[in-house]
């Protein structure tokens with residue numbers, strides 16, 4: 001299965017969507033607080049989270065623990081959350097977290 005592409009979601013599930021805005025060091029440096037404030041107004045179930053292991057593509061937003069949205073200045077983040085856009089999210093295991101990665105968080 002490809003790690004990219006759209007993930008089918010029903011429109012009914014969008015009302016209760018769980019949104020997590022990465023507020024790790026790298027995403028915070030890219031103004032994740034402003035993105036969090038914007039999404040919190042639109043989606044009740046919006047929380048902050050720690051590093052998602054995708055710092056190079058951040059800032060990052062995790063939707064329903066399944067798909068991840070990376071920074072894009074061309075597209076509105078609220079519309080992106082409402083759409084089926086995003087990549088399949090894979091949480092790193094401890095074995096996959098190398099020392100090199102840990103220096104980044």
Ligand code: FES
Pocket residue numbers: 022023024025026027028050051052053054055056058059060105
């Ligand atoms: S700090 Fe956001 S993905 Fe690492």
